Amino acid sequence: MSDHAVNVQRVSKVFNLGKTNEVHAVDNVDLTINNGEFVTLIGPSGCGKSTLLRLIASLVEPTGGSIEVNGKPAEQARLDREYGMAFQKAGLFDWRSVSKNIELPLELMGWSKSERASRAQEMLELVKLPEFGDHHPAELSGGMQQRIAIARSLAFNPSLLLMDEPFGALDEMTREHMQDELLRIWDETDTTVVFVTHSIAEAVYLSSRVVVMSPRPGQISEIIEVGLGDRDTSTREDPEFFKMVTVVREALRSVESQ
């Protein structure tokens, strides 16, 4: 495996190329993410952070540049199931039980029934909902559904986890709880995480590096090393934490005043 989990070079994405409603969503972006890193993409809406994530996931084709994931071209990496993905909406299939939702990617990959079942139970334990396997998604709260979605994205042990504002729809308390859970899971599983958010505090609390993006055209304006060490509950009240929040906020302000 290569040293870099993600290697984005001079990548651009133009939607509706050549038409009057042409949009330069991502313009000439370089970004390298190392194995085991937790990197957050932040920026005002329309800055192309979600598009960049989708380019890495090969859900969107770039109009220029090259993207490698685990040393492979992005599309090959998708076909080889190198990454798991979680979205803002949990997007669980409501006709499947919670366990069967987690088993979905394993089913598509042709795992045997018993392997799937034991894996689903492991994942339920990882997200601390071991007794909810037989429930249907509609019976779970929003935070619980999001945890199942994370369990689903990690079920086949991908080395890379791509998350598009996964906690955006949750209330503040649940959100902080989920952030701690995610850091614990990140710690336990040696996964690389690329995380899109529009919350400054979330970005600082979670990541080792914060990538600040600017809109029209979407570009990386600054990359901030967070360097807070291991997080615990006192981190959120740490002066160092607030200092980093201020650094990121000022970087975002300079982006918006451009």
Place this chain on the structure above:
Amino acid sequence: MGTHAADIESDNTDQLVVEQLARETAAGSDRRETMAAAVRQVFIFSAFIGLLAVAYTVYKVFGQAIDDAQTDWWAIGSILPRSDDLNMPPVVDILKAFTVTPGGTDKVLGLQLFDEALFTLREAAVGFVAGAIIGLAIAVLLVRSKKLENGLLPYVIASQTVPLIAIAPIVVIWGRKNLDFLPWEWQDWMSVSIIASFLTFFPVAVNGLRGLQSPKPENLELMESYAASWRQTLFQLRFPASVPYLFAAFKIAATASIVGAIVGEISAGVPGGLGRRILSQALVYTTAPARLYAAVIGSALLGIFVFLLIAGTEKFVLGRQGREAVT
């Protein structure tokens, strides 16, 4: 994590358990409410039928009174039906018609109607299943390609403007002549099934297409992120997502299959079912008007029966998944 963190953790877990208990209690009372609702519906339906019979009788008495007084009231006979026993046989006569044994037969009319209903039900059921399969196949084809959807959908809609009465005899003759290569002997009632399927495929195709297109972009992106094949996306996502839409279509298709079977029997001259019964009672209407009413009531009951059958299956299937029907 410190001890403080552990406290937060257990608080959160407690909250989850409390929420879960609340949901389970709600689910229990939901089941009881479903039962109560079913009983209530049966009661309302019976009351409605009773009221209908009362209204029918009241109108009849009212019209009779006007006739007896020999006053000519313009509305009756022009806008409103005449209320004499030929046009409106008394409710009691209609009920009695079910129990009389018509001349030349050895069964009471009610039982004959039951047999004929079974005959028509078989035609309709085969037509329903065939139509559902064809409709689903069309929906899958249309969801597969936008070009096909744009090109073919207008013809699917236009197909429903073809008058059934016109094609029914053609289908029967074509079935007799051209379907003799099949491993089983072709019978006329099978042709009626084809006619019924002509009405049933349409709602399944249109609603099925809507259902297959109902998965949200994030669901489709998820499948794409798993590098799922088109077939895997169809079977694991699009089909299950379309189930509530399909049931809505099945309810329309089921009643339409009965209409199609009855119209098909009448216009193709196929004996043995309710269609032929309605036709023959209509021919002798002046001698036994209540019997035509009985045949019509029998047909209506058959339609209600198949509708309830689908609605019940829907409740069972979707209820177990905690999903709601699309109406």
